[in-house]
Amino acid sequence: MPLRSRLYSVFFRRTSAFALTIALGAVVFERAFDQGADAFYERLNRGENCGNTSSTSMRPKKN
């Protein structure tokens, strides 16, 4: 419980801290979510590109 109450008092107690938590949380969550979902999508479609680049952009070709 001390950890929880510490978290509470640091991130949620004061309105200013709460607002900041929301704003920063949104940024962090969106980045993590986007990158995670993109990685998942590329993994699903890995076969589409011989496995060596993202499936939705082109690798530099040698020839």
Add this chain to the structure above:
Amino acid sequence: MAALSAARCLVLRTRGGSLLPPPPGPRLRPPQASMSSLSGMSRGRKVALSALGVLAAGGAGLALALHTAVSASDLLLHPPSYAWSHNGLLASLDHDSIRRGYQVYKQVCAACHSMEYLAFRNLIGVSHTEAEAKALAEEVEVVDGPDENGEMFTRPGKLSDYFPKPYPNPEAARAANNGALPPDLSYIISARHGGEDYVFSLLTGYCDPPTGVVMREELHYNPYFPGQAITMAPPIYNEVLEFEDGTPATMSQIAKDVCTFLRWAAEPEHDHRKRMGMKMLIMVGLLVPLIYYLKRHRWSVLKSRKIAYRPPK
């Protein structure tokens, strides 16, 4: 239910009719359904409503009749559904295939077909790198101008230029193709029933006409083409070109690659659409339980509330 109300009527009748005082409580009557919801309407309204109904039914009937009349005429072979690698709900286009397909378009189809809605810049990050797309663009001569003397001039292409057209205008295209206009291929996959299945079948489906069917000199028999007689000569065959990535250039490989390319051209947002759809589903999966929990939380007060009646003493 019906048996119950019948029994009730019987009880009413056997009680002695009007001789006895009515029974206490709400009066029981034989149930009577109001069959017509129009009964309370004025005459004018009824007429208007009927006219509307007749009109709607007639319109639907007409649409149906016209529709069947249209499909009665298309006697043609429907293309089979092929197992395209981009068929799945979350399956992206095969970008190696798009690249080969562009090569097919450039070396074969571009002799007759334009793709006027595609620019070289569109290839970047899809099938080619920026440097490669630039090099491709520089291969073509573009008429630009006027310069300061009012003259038109030619220059090497830029990334922002659109794909070159084989003919300056549709009349020239017809004149060079026995009167048939090779359609622009930018959106051909969306513009034909069956999409890439149709175009694949069309490209690989040329065959000898059945016995007794005589073709005009400039026409070719293709069972997938509406009317079976197409002006386009069979454009591809085994080894019509050599793929730069060494893939064996069989006829079906070439057709498959050019169809994947044309699918991308007609639907450049394809991969992005599926990716966003997936993200939307994941997000909804997160939000719905959250909202459900919140609803239960808010309602818990109301649902666990007890209302007690304490009669005055």
